[in-house]
Amino acid sequence: MxxxxxxxxxxxxxxxxxxxxxxxxxxxxxxxxxxxxxxxxxxxxxxxxxxxxxxxxxxxxxxxxxxxxxxxxxxxxxxxxxxxxxxxxxxxxxxxxxxxxxxxxxxxxxxxxxxxxxxxxxxxxxxxxxxxxxxxxxxxxxxxxxxxxxxxxxxxxxxxxxxxxxxxxxxxxxxxxxxxxxxxxxxxxxxxxxxxxxxxxxxxxxxxxxxxxxxxxxxxxxxATPRDTSVADRVRELIEALLPTGRCSIEQVARSLGVDRRTVHRHLTHSGETFSSLLNATRARLAEQFVASPRRSLTEISDLLGFSSLSAFSRWFHQQFGCSPREWRKEKGQEQHPGLG
The missing domain is CATH 3.90.1520 (H-NOX domain)
Structure with a gap:
C-alpha cells in the first residue's frame, strides 16, 4: 500500500x-x-x-x-x-x-x-x-x-x-x-x-x-501497537470519515489510499473482510451511538450514515437490530430513566 x-x-x-x-x-x-x-x-x-x-x-x-x-x-x-x-x-x-x-x-x-x-x-x-x-x-x-x-x-x-x-x-x-x-x-x-x-x-x-x-x-x-497493523484499520477510518459526505464507496476509499479497488479488495480478503462487511459494521457501531442520543434527529443520523433517505436507513436499521430506530431510541431512553417508563 x-x-x-x-x-x-x-x-x-x-x-x-x-x-x-x-x-x-x-x-x-x-x-x-x-x-x-x-x-x-x-x-x-x-x-x-x-x-x-x-x-x-x-x-x-x-x-x-x-x-x-x-x-x-x-x-x-x-x-x-x-x-x-x-x-x-x-x-x-x-x-x-x-x-x-x-x-x-x-x-x-x-x-x-x-x-x-x-x-x-x-x-x-x-x-x-x-x-x-x-x-x-x-x-x-x-x-x-x-x-x-x-x-x-x-x-x-x-x-x-x-x-x-x-x-x-x-x-x-x-x-x-x-x-x-x-x-x-x-x-x-x-x-x-x-x-x-x-x-x-x-x-x-x-x-x-x-x-x-x-x-x-x-x-x-x-x-505499544503499531498504528498500521492492517489495511482493514485504514479502510475503517476512511469509511467513518466518508460516510457523512454521501460518497463512501470502495472507489473513493481506494483513491484516498492511492491504489485501485482491486488492491483494496485483495488486502481485505487476506484479513477475512470485505468492503461491505466493514461498511456495515461501521454503520452499526455509529448507529448505536447516534440513535440512543435524542440530540440528533433520525433524518440527520440517516445523512451521517450515508443513506439516501430516512426510509432506507429505517429498513437497514430494522434488519440489523430487529426494531425501528424510534423503538430503539425509546427503549434506550427507558433504560436510562426507568422511573419515567
Missing part, C-alpha cells in the same frame, strides 16, 4: 488556498481527496496525493513558495499524539531522537535522520515516493516545519547555520530567507538543516519536568 500522512499535514490548506484565490475543493478533487477529509486531524490520507496537491496548488496560485506558506501555519500539535510526549523531553537531542524514531506515527512518507560531525548537526529529509514527480512544495513544507520545531525547542529567534535544498532556487526567495535566514542554498546534495551540535544538548524550552513521567506512560500505551 502507498504511504499515508495524517490530514494534519494539510493544516491551514483550505484557508491558505482561498486567500490566494484558489478553490481548494476543486484541486483536492483532482488528486482524489476531499475537503471533508480535513475535518479531523487524526484521519489518514494518501501521501502521494497530498504531495501532488501541494504542487498543483503552487502552480495554480502562481506562488512557488506555497509549501513554505503552509509551514508558517504549522503548529506543534499537528504532529498528533506524539507531540504530547516530545514536548516534555528534557533536551533537544532526546526530543528530536524520539520524533525521528517514531515518524511513522504522523507521516509514512517522511524519512528524516540526524547526524553529527565536526561540531555540526544535520537533519536530512527525504520523501519515500513510489512514483517519480516533483515534490518541491512538500519538501519545503517539511524542512520549514522542522525549523519551526527546533525554534520551539530552543528559542523563537534561533536560526540554523544553513538550509539546503536539492532543487533550484525560486524566482523570489524572500519568504525562504525570512524563514531560514542567510544560510539558504539551492541545488545542493540533499534537503536539510545544518546547525551547531551544541544545540542538541540545550534544554528543551517547552518541557515541564513534572509532566514527563505522565507523558512517557501515555506514549508507551499508544506506541
Amino acid at each position: 502507498r504511504p499515508l500522512v495524517r490530514t494534519a499535514a494539510l493544516n491551514g490548506y483550505v484557508e491558505l488556498s482561498r486567500s490566494l484565490d484558489v478553490d481548494p475543493r476543486t484541486l483536492m478533487k483532482r488528486v482524489g481527496l476531499d475537503t471533508a477529509d480535513l475535518a479531523v486531524q487524526d484521519r489518514w490520507i494518501s501521501g502521494p496525493a497530498a504531495v501532488r496537491l501541494l504542487e498543483l496548488s503552487a502552480a495554480t496560485s502562481h506562488h512557488d513558495d506555497f509549501g513554505l506558506r503552509m509551514a508558517e501555519l504549522r503548529r506543534f500539535s499537528n504532529l498528533g499524539p506524539i507531540s504530547l510526549v516530545v514536548r516534555e523531553e528534557p533536551d533537544v537531542r532526546s526530543a528530536l531522537s524520539l520524533l525521528l524514531r517514531h515518524e511513522h506515527m504522523y507521516n509514512e512518507l517522511l524519512h528524516a535522520r540526524l547526524s553529527e560531525g565536526n561540531g555540526l548537526a544535520t537533519i536530512k529529509v527525504d520523501l519515500r515516493l513510489a512514483e517519480s514527480g516533483p515534490a518541491r512544495q512538500a519538501t519545503e513544507l517539511i524542512v520549514g516545519a522542522f525549523t519551526r520545531i527546533l525554534r520551539g525547542f530552543l528559542d523563537a529567534r534561533w536560526q540554523p547555520l544553513s538550509v539546503w535544498f536539492a532543487h533550484g532556487a525560486p524566482a523570489d526567495s524572500a519568504r525562504h530567507r525570512r524563514m531560514f535566514g542567510t544560510g539558504l542554498e539551492f541545488d545542493r546534495e540533499f534537503n536539510g538543516i545544518v546547525f551547531y551540535a551544541d544545540d542538541l544538548d540545550a534544554p528543551n524550552a517547552m518541557a515541564d519536568p513534572q509532566l514527563r513521567s505522565y507523558a512517557r506512560q501515555y506514549f508507551d500505551a499508544i506506541a
